[in-house]
Amino acid sequence: MTKTSEDVWHRVHPISPMVRGWLAILAVLFVFGRDRVEGIFTGDVQDIPSEAIWWIVGAGSATVLIIALIFYLSWRFTRYQVTAEHVKVNSGVLFRQQRQARLDRVQAIDLGQPLLARIFGLAELKFEVADAGESAVKLSFLKLQDARRLRATILSRASGDESPESPDQPEEAERPILKLTAGRVLGATLLSGATVFLILLAAIAVTLSVVFEQPLVITGLLPVLIGIAASYWTMFSNSFNFRVSVLEDGIRLRYGLLDTRTQTIPPGRVQAVGVMQSPLWRLTGWYKVSLNVAGYGGAAGGESGGRSTLLPVGTRQEVMELLALVLPDPGTEDPMGLFHAGLEGKNDDGGFTTSPRRVRWISPLTWRRNGFVVTRTALVARSGAFWRYLAVVPHERTQSMALERGPLSRRFHAMDLVLHTTPGPVALRVRQMDNRTAVELFDLQSARAAEARKHSIGDRWRERPASRDDAARSEEDPHD
Structure with a gap:
């Protein structure tokens, strides 16, 4: 045989x-x-x-x-x-x-x-x-x-490509769209959140030494300093030589200093997108873009953290270019205005619904920033004053939701809506909304998610539309 x-x-x-x-x-x-x-x-x-x-x-x-x-x-x-x-x-x-x-x-x-x-x-x-x-x-x-x-x-x-295969056929040609320089990666590492923590640690150590009239003991801080150094190395090595290309089979990412990695994320596999800006990055206008991709797991650090990064450091224009790849239809006529309001806006900029004024007593710095907006295709939430954060989840990627509130939130008649997708570094939480607003959003988002899943594209991105239609008809009428 x-x-x-x-x-x-x-x-x-x-x-x-x-x-x-x-x-x-x-x-x-x-x-x-x-x-x-x-x-x-x-x-x-x-x-x-x-x-x-x-x-x-x-x-x-x-x-x-x-x-x-x-x-x-x-x-x-x-x-x-x-x-x-x-x-x-x-x-x-x-x-x-x-x-x-x-x-x-x-x-x-x-x-x-x-x-x-x-x-x-x-x-x-x-x-x-x-x-x-x-x-x-x-x-x-x-x-x-x-x-x-x-x-x-x-x-x-x-x-689902039905064309005949050739074992010697080369890979599909790629179109490079972005490459990070070593200088930017080094600068981003030195201006990262680890540096903010290091500055705060140094200030606390100096203050304690003055108050208690005791000299600084570096050996006591050695474990913390080793952890900060490891954080610097992880970010630099994972971001070194970072390149992004596009092809018909999705987005291709390459990065790594000693250990190199090439990722290919097929179309439609991104479950959620998050954009973050640390305090020192506001001086340079840099942002970081993270992804939730099914199968990558929920660890936000180490290898999983590197694999869940779409852009380790980039300008606003570069962020917009990559968001257009992973969110080709943001569901709004003005995506630039929406994301600008999400990253830097306050109050009702860009149509965002924000926390009620009474919440300022428990969140004096963030109540103007906390907010959400619903587009035709996605739920967008922003938060943070020093660490600015924007999360986007397409409606069809919503897996479950929850309403949460603690003692202080109950006192001020506010609650959070938490939206769950696949595990990953991106977490969408609409913070400290008015009770009625949060409950209404919970009910409407459930309906949007159910409706969006009915019209979501299939897993096989090259499959002929006719094949999908035939499959759908056969499921509706198995005796046909």
């Missing part, structure tokens, strides 16, 4: 286990060579008996062989398969694991190159699926060109 392309299983690159397990190799070298290296630096190099040398060599060789066997078995029992409907990965030696992702549920595809993988010309593919919470499928590692071709194949099949 002749095998079809969907019956064929493939293996990752043979040196993939070594790229993943290089820390284990370093640990072995550390265990067997630590004393000798320390002796060289301290001048206390002791002669080792010949019998002991043979034992060390034998133990080291056995350890290397065991690690090599583990690497081989790990590679030998890891296979993957790409069909017209699924991506499947089987792995594990003693404990077998089978993972499968439906192509029509693929939310984003990441192509990552850790430093060691870059040296060997390898890449890792991650396929994010809706509501997975983590990568549903991870292929570590493939040749870079193979990984790119596989990414193109999966995107093509996930889109």
Whole structure:
């Protein structure tokens, strides 16, 4: 019987286990060579008996062989398969694991190159699926060109493209639209919120030293300073060489200093958008744009935070250009005016409904900023005085809502409306609205979300409209 392309299983690159397990190799070298290296630096190099040398060599060789066997078995029992409907990965030696992702549920595809993988010309593919919470499928590692071709194949099949495929066909051409310079990334890092926190920490430390007449003890602040330094490094390394391109299969992001990553977010996969401006960034007119994408999870820091960033630092014009990509229909005739009012406006600028005047007693700095506006396609909320924040959620992406109020809010007859989408760094909260306004918004937004989901586009963005219409008719009349 002749095998079809969907019956064929493939293996990752043979040196993939070594790229993943290089820390284990370093640990072995550390265990067997630590004393000798320390002796060289301290001048206390002791002669080792010949019998002991043979034992060390034998133990080291056995350890290397065991690690090599583990690497081989790990590679030998890891296979993957790409069909017209699924991506499947089987792995594990003693404990077998089978993972499968439906192509029509693929939310984003990441192509990552850790430093060691870059040296060997390898890449890792991650396929994010809706509501997975983590990568549903991870292929570590493939040749870079193979990984790119596989990414193109999966995107093509996930889109519903019915054109014949060619295994040697190159990837779709990209149109670059944005690239951050190293100078801007460095400046944004130095003017980030970590610097604001560092200034406040220094002011508090100096004040306490004057009040208690005690000199500053830097060692007591060392853990905090290490955390701030780590924050600086994370932001700089994740934003370095940041580039944005567009193609028919969505938006492509590239970034990274030591470990590089390429993300592809297909059309219609963005669940929510957030724009933030820190206090020091107001001096330069910079903003940060974050996304909620199904499958990326809710962590706002580390790797998930970097992967949920559409623009780490950009001007207002650049922000508007990218918002036009992820929100092609903001549902208003004046999107520039709407987002300007959301980022810098107060009171009823741009048609925003804001907190009642009585709330100024509990929010003296933000009550003029807190507000919302409803467009034809999305709910937009703004908040914050020092850290300005704007959140946008399309109506069809609304998953649930809640009304919340604490003791002070009850006293002043106000409440918050919280809108839930997929987990991510973007959180839409309409703060401290009048009770009647909040309840009315809750009821109307529920109806808008239900209606919008009826008319939302399908998951397969290249599928012929006629095919969708036929599918819809078949669901309505199964006997037709």
